[in-house]
Amino acid sequence: MFEVFRKYLSSKANLSDADFERIKAVSVIKKLRKHQYLLQEGDVWRSNAFVAKGCLRRYQIDAKGQEHILTFATENWWIGDRDSLLTGNPAISNIDAIEDSEVVLINKENFDQLCQQLPTFNEFIQTILQKSFIASQNRIYATISYTAEEKYQNFISTRPELANRVPQHMIASYLGISAETLSRVRNQMTKK
Amino acid sequence: MFEVFRKYLSSKANLSDADFERIKAVSVIKKLRKHQYLLQEGDVWRSNAFVAKGCLRRYQIDAKGQEHILTFATENWWIGDRDSLLTGNPAISNIDAIEDSEVVLINKENFDQLCQQLPTFNEFIQTILQKSFIASQNRIYATISYTAEEKYQNFISTRPELANRVPQHMIASYLGISAETLSRVRNQMTKK
DNA sequence: GAAATAGCTTGATAAATGTCAAGATAATTC
DNA sequence: GAATTATCTTGACATTTATCAAGCTATTTC
Numbered sequence: 001m002f003e004v005f006r007k008y009l010s011s012k013a014n015l016s017d018a019d020f021e022r023i024k025a026v027s028v029i030k031k032l033r034k035h036q037y038l039l040q041e042g043d044v045w046r047s048n049a050f051v052a053k054g055c056l057r058r059y060q061i062d063a064k065g066q067e068h069i070l071t072f073a074t075e076n077w078w079i080g081d082r083d084s085l086l087t088g089n090p091a092i093s094n095i096d097a098i099e100d101s102e103v104v105l106i107n108k109e110n111f112d113q114l115c116q117q118l119p120t121f122n123e124f125i126q127t128i129l130q131k132s133f134i135a136s137q138n139r140i141y142a143t144i145s146y147t148a149e150e151k152y153q154n155f156i157s158t159r160p161e162l163a164n165r166v167p168q169h170m171i172a173s174y175l176g177i178s179a180e181t182l183s184r185v186r187n188q189m190t191k192k
Numbered sequence: 193m194f195e196v197f198r199k200y201l202s203s204k205a206n207l208s209d210a211d212f213e214r215i216k217a218v219s220v221i222k223k224l225r226k227h228q229y230l231l232q233e234g235d236v237w238r239s240n241a242f243v244a245k246g247c248l249r250r251y252q253i254d255a256k257g258q259e260h261i262l263t264f265a266t267e268n269w270w271i272g273d274r275d276s277l278l279t280g281n282p283a284i285s286n287i288d289a290i291e292d293s294e295v296v297l298i299n300k301e302n303f304d305q306l307c308q309q310l311p312t313f314n315e316f317i318q319t320i321l322q323k324s325f326i327a328s329q330n331r332i333y334a335t336i337s338y339t340a341e342e343k344y345q346n347f348i349s350t351r352p353e354l355a356n357r358v359p360q361h362m363i364a365s366y367l368g369i370s371a372e373t374l375s376r377v378r379n380q381m382t383k384k
Numbered sequence: 385g386a387a388a389t390a391g392c393t394t395g396a397t398a399a400a401t402g403t404c405a406a407g408a409t410a411a412t413t414c
Numbered sequence: 415g416a417a418t419t420a421t422c423t424t425g426a427c428a429t430t431t432a433t434c435a436a437g438c439t440a441t442t443t444c
Contacts, residue, residue: 060333062337068333070329070332070333082325082326083326083329083330086322086326126318129322131278132325133321134275134278136325136328136329137275138275139332140328140332141252141260141262143368144260144365144367145258147401148401167421168421169421169422176335176336176337177401178401178403179422180422180423181402183422183423184401187423339430359390360391360392369431369432370433371392371393372432375393375394376394376431378392379393
């Protein structure tokens with residue numbers, strides 16, 4: 001599974017074989033069965049996780065016990081709880097596997113060292129953060145300005161790989177609408 | 193006005209007098225009257241802007257002509273269009289002054305140089321990006337999971353400096369609810 | 385300081401979306 | 415492969431929020 005990670009890295013940053021070895025030395029492969037937690041609310045998140053295979057979600061549970069999905073991550077995505085990682089506080093979000101998955105974990109200390117030692121690595125990691133932030137802002141725009149149907153349309157075009165991969169009630173949760181509304185919206189769309 | 197910026201910087205990063213001089217040399221002060229644009233949709237955004245005085249907002253206009261506010265920035269905040277800055281594409285958002293304001297502008301090239309030359313500067317800029325992203329994710333959670341009243345309550349506690357400073361229809365726009373609903377929510381809250 | 389504009393509130397009504405319940409089908413588990 | 419569980423759909427109805435319109439203040443402009 002490290003090969004998937006290596007292939008991803010080499011497409012993003014110019015790294016030598018020695019660099020790859022250094023990265024490999026601090027990478028930990030973790031296999032997850034469907035429904036298995038990678039992070040549970042209350043625990044501290046101390047790593048960066050790269051998804052080599054499968055699909056995971058990050059979500060928070062509100063006062064009424066409802067889940068709200070913040071992130072989906074499939075192959076070649078990163079996932080984690082940045083808040084907990086940065087502050088060291090217990091996480092308020094959960095991460096679990098939607099499918100049997102494999103992730104590459106690099107703990108914070110090792111990851112920071114890699115960033116310091118490998119400038120190209122650092123650079124593309126920074127770019128990911130930049131792009132993630134921009135995507136996050138775009139999602140806010142969608143959430144505050146779109147109707148339910150527009151939210152779903154936008155989801156299909158921005159995350160096409162997920163539309164037929166994850167259950168629809170999870171897509172609904174991600175979009176902030178009810179599963180029933182999503183079902184009706186989809187029904188309407190086919191009639192057009 | 194550079195003094196405000198200097199004071200802010202010195203509270204965030206360990207910088208020498210020479211460093212400050214270097215920063216000052218590439219800083220451009222810009223004064224804005226209320227309602228004046230700092231960035232207009234269609235133009236390319238090429239700087240980082242620090243708010244030394246006043247209050248600005250960043251917003252997008254939807255297909256129906258409605259404004260949706262993405263960001264408020266008061267003293268000691270940064271504002272800009274990261275998407276346009278990163279990609280070089282024309283901005284789809286607008287930035288204008290809600291009050292008479294003064295901003296410190298540093299263009300992209302100079303800013304990147306500062307980051308390369310001043311490690312502590314770079315470090316705290318990265319931290320701001322991290323925290324901004326976390327805040328953005330928290331806002332998504334609020335937007336997809338809270339009722340109108342909860343959104344406003346949350347706004348008051350996360351952005352107390354804005355609650356009595358910007359018009360309420362702008363707060364409503366930021367929260368993704370109508371101005372009338374916000375008015376009613378506020379009315380209800382006083383009765384409790 | 386009169387006139388114009390912007391901001392806020394309130395009522396009446398409409399529209400969008402949520403909730404609850406039931407049933408159908410598909411997928412998973414033992 | 416039978417039983418269980420998860421997923422999706424649909425209907426009926428409730429609730430939340432939006433929209434439209436009017437009026438009232440406060441603020442800004444000339």
